[in-house]
Amino acid sequence: MRRARRAAASARFRARARDRACPAARAWPAADGFRAPSAGAGRGSGRSRRSTRRLRAAPARRPTPRPARPAWICRCPAGPRWRTRGCRGPRRRRARRPRTRAESPPERADAGTRTSRDNSAMTEPYAEALATFDRLFDEAAAAGEPDRTAMVIATAGLDGRPAARNVLLKAHDERGFVFYTHLNGRKGRELQANPRAALLFYWPRVREGGVQVRIEGAVEIVGDAEADAYFAGRPRLSQLGAWASKQSETLESREAFEQRLAQIEKEFEGRDVPRPPRWSGLRVKPERIEFWYAATYRLHERHLYECDCTGKWSKRMLYP
Numbered sequence: 001m002r003r004a005r006r007a008a009a010s011a012r013f014r015a016r017a018r019d020r021a022c023p024a025a026r027a028w029p030a031a032d033g034f035r036a037p038s039a040g041a042g043r044g045s046g047r048s049r050r051s052t053r054r055l056r057a058a059p060a061r062r063p064t065p066r067p068a069r070p071a072w073i074c075r076c077p078a079g080p081r082w083r084t085r086g087c088r089g090p091r092r093r094r095a096r097r098p099r100t101r102a103e104s105p106p107e108r109a110d111a112g113t114r115t116s117r118d119n120s121a122m123t124e125p126y127a128e129a130l131a132t133f134d135r136l137f138d139e140a141a142a143a144g145e146p147d148r149t150a151m152v153i154a155t156a157g158l159d160g161r162p163a164a165r166n167v168l169l170k171a172h173d174e175r176g177f178v179f180y181t182h183l184n185g186r187k188g189r190e191l192q193a194n195p196r197a198a199l200l201f202y203w204p205r206v207r208e209g210g211v212q213v214r215i216e217g218a219v220e221i222v223g224d225a226e227a228d229a230y231f232a233g234r235p236r237l238s239q240l241g242a243w244a245s246k247q248s249e250t251l252e253s254r255e256a257f258e259q260r261l262a263q264i265e266k267e268f269e270g271r272d273v274p275r276p277p278r279w280s281g282l283r284v285k286p287e288r289i290e291f292w293y294a295a296t297y298r299l300h301e302r303h304l305y306e307c308d309c310t311g312k313w314s315k316r317m318l319y320p
Ligand SMILES: Cc1cc2nc3c(=O)[nH]c(=O)nc-3n(C[C@H](O)[C@H](O)[C@H](O)COP(=O)(O)O)c2cc1C
Pocket: 150, 163, 165, 166, 167, 168, 169, 179, 180, 181, 182, 185, 186, 187, 188, 247, 248
């Protein structure tokens, strides 16, 4: 009896400690896993979290696992508590642009994935880096890059083994660079354990010989409202696919996936498809942004913007 009371008190203490911890870490939804909507589960348009929950077969609820101690120092206000003290395809003729980096970005209605901009919240070099990204992003569209939003994201779990794969940039602003994925997949699991990532864009058609952009930073999950809004705008089949895919798990056969998809299609027939609870957006909050401009004879130009541990941004050039 006394042991049970002690265990309950200790669980409460752990939960309080977790709630005080880094918001980036605590915001991950419970890893209670993907559950296909069960037969006879909740009906109705069902966008709310509550109805989403009803769609899942009732699993034994496990508490949100406390993320393993990240091997980095969190800079958020709550962070200190977590510190562990520790020639490239057909060439198109393009008008030559002067390579002035500091000009302001063109204002365009079709600003791609760009969302808000609030210079007041940014220190000057960071604002300049984001403006440069915006300008190059526009140039990538004008130059006919097949998909300027494709970026490689590199992660490493606690075993330190790096892994890289492509994802699509869906939003970017001063808060960071957002993509969407399954949180249960390899990248999702690695980022939960070690919420840091590196992003890489390569636009070979931009400027004279191509541009590379490297972004590194901490990763946080986007809010439910933001993820719901993005998910609601996806094609229905993509929405159903998000339910059907147990991303990164072994798939016995393509038929098994198709059957699963058909079953889920039936389940949601005649109603909206809610966002699966473990499918969401992840935002990489830049701490380093490097622009690499190709030059002949490998005499490239590299401009690095970085943030120190006090949040102050600076800029310097690097040898190629
Ligand atoms: C161009 C391209 C874009 C992709 N975009 C995404 C994406 O936005 N989200 C995603 O989860 N997977 C995307 N994928 C698939 C991933 O590269 C990867 O195969 C998948 O996310 C599983 O990765 P993981 O096992 O490391 O979690 C994309 C693949 C390509 C080739």
